[in-house]
Amino acid sequence: MATARQFSAAVLRHLEAKHPEDAFKATFVNGYWRGPRFSLRRQAELRKACLLTGVDPASIGMPEPPQTRAMQYKPPKGHKQQRLYAEKQAAIQKNLADMPEKIRKWKEASDLAKEKEKNRSSLPF
CATH class of the missing domain: 1.20.5 (Single alpha-helices involved in coiled-coils or other helix-helix interfaces)
Structure with a gap:
């Protein structure tokens, strides 16, 4: 049986604010790569919180989730x-x-x- 998911106050606070696009993606600044402000795990948490609270993820600046490619079938080599x-x-x-x-x-x-x-x-x- 699934239980009700409870999110921290910090996650819920991030749902109320609009974030710039570089907060969710790595950026190249002054010859160095800077990581995103929100890691992929935190982005997943934010996306889940948006879905459960009824907020559109695009409204807070989150990009669409990356499309996963279909697995390619390769037959086993065998002996x-x-x-x-x-x-x-x-x-x-x-x-x-x-x-x-x-x-x-x-x-x-x-x-x-x-x-x-x-x-x-x-x-x-």
Whole structure:
């Protein structure tokens, strides 16, 4: 169950005043960067306080919140054996389909070797 949010008097006091734009953004002054008067955490607190009290955040000088970019999907890399699994299975299926032809060729080659052995002379020279 959500409870009612209570803000400090300082936060509520900042809701009543109009702030310059550089109070919410870093500025480059005399060759140095100056941080914003309100940190991002305090800006978030002010924005929440504005929403809960019915005050428009733009009326006190707050800029629009930055738009977040959508996450880009990148598939996991995985192990090499997992990446190559489909390709390996396809090669196995192709070899199995060609197996009867390979067996026939092997048998023909072995028959030729037997014929050659029969025709060879028994003399050692």
